[in-house]
Amino acid sequence: MTTTRRSLLTTAGAAAGLGIIGMPALAQGAAGKVVVIGAGFGGATTARYLKRLNAALDVTLVERDDRFITCPFSNYVVAGFRKIEDITHGFDGLRKAGIKVVKGEATAVDTAGRSVTLGDGTKLSYDKLVVAPGIELNFAGVPGYSEAAAEKMPHAWKAGPQTLLLRRQLEAMPDGGTFILCAPGNPFRCPPGPYERVSVVAWYLKNNKPKSKILMLDAKDAFSKQGLFQAAWESEFPGMITWISGKDGGKVESVDPASMTVKSGFGNETGAVINVIPPQRAGAIAQAAGLVAETGWCPVDPLTFASAKAQNVYIVGDAAVAGAMPKSGSSANVQGKVVAAAIVSMLAGKAVDAPALLNICYSLVTPDYGISTTDVYQASADKGITTTPNAGGVSVKTPTALNERKLEAEYTVNWYKSITADIWA
């Protein structure tokens, strides 16, 4: 069915037939059994919207932790104007929505036999599987870096203990020290994230350790909201942040935790605090299940986010190759709704609607200075996911009487409340 699904979906006449051939043998006594791996932005949204769209579905959400700590707003924990508790979300709301939340680590998937194996040996059968594992950090992508090295040079690119470690290091940093951030090449989780991080770190340093400097060593020559970030750095923290692009030698060659040194084409730089964000790939279970391409990410049908590698499997969020959509919480939330609708339709033997896709990424430069980028997307079997022309884009370059930066700072906070309520409340 893999080769015919795309053409079927795009052909109105054939769509009616999809129900017959697309209908799997359902697990006994249920409207359909769906297992979701991962309770982050993508997975939890999918689970929730599956139940919203069809309360009779049997939905099991597998998650290794008792709660989810969001990467969005974790930069504000690093900068000290949010607490880790503010970005930690339990699963009671998901349970109340009728979702079975199972604590465990998915270690294997039998896509032919349609079952997921957990670390304790439990097997969960499914009619449809949603894989939303987020990212795995590729420590080996930076010579000298490792999981152990991250205890000295944090990545803080998965929110939790690493976030708090980076916060503690920043608090202990002497005035006049250098904070170094090493940013990865594309693609990676949260494209504006490293630039937001140096912004709010600069805000903290300006107010507490004003003699300090920030050096950003980047594998790339361009980045998300670049013009807005660089203008803000100049106006809010003049002279504090230096960004070195890849072509100017910013790509890190190696790191040495013992001497707290980063080697790049720019030279050997020693930092008081060094934040290394390594390259990334789809979460481990996606690799174990054979859902990744050579790139390390999961190719999908752009119309339904069905895996291009296995039947009855869908990929949501950072792990998916989603064309023009960035790896963001908003993208994952929107994709989760697409997958939920697709699964509900497929299980009911109905044609699948075209996906509604959109992304919004707010970033704070300071608690009172917000900027955004947004896009609306179109999906087609032949062109994949592309941005809708003449729409979207970044915040206005020059603020007007509207006071856009302040307003967008308020909207950033509201966005977080809204999206987290949509997912975990």
Place this chain on the structure above:
Amino acid sequence: MFSRRFPIAVLAALWVLPMAASAQTAGPSGQAMAQTCYVCHGPDGKSAGPIAPLAGLPKDHIVRQMTEFKTDRRPGTIMNRIAKGYTDEQIVAIADFIATLK
């Protein structure tokens, strides 16, 4: 984009049909598009503020606001950029669904 493939008259006829009929249209359903609004405007359009709550807004109001954002007659921060991503027909479909939220 989708309106180019389907005559506007056909889409217009589909709006008056129940939601289930949206499965037959080429573009995303009003419900599917509206649910993406929740990213900022909150689940079922219930926002904690200051982003405007959508629940309880009448259809005509939503269509008018979205159209004014789309044509830059109403100043805004992000909605102008977002509204430009939808056809007039899609805006009506979104508003039809939003108007059902209590």
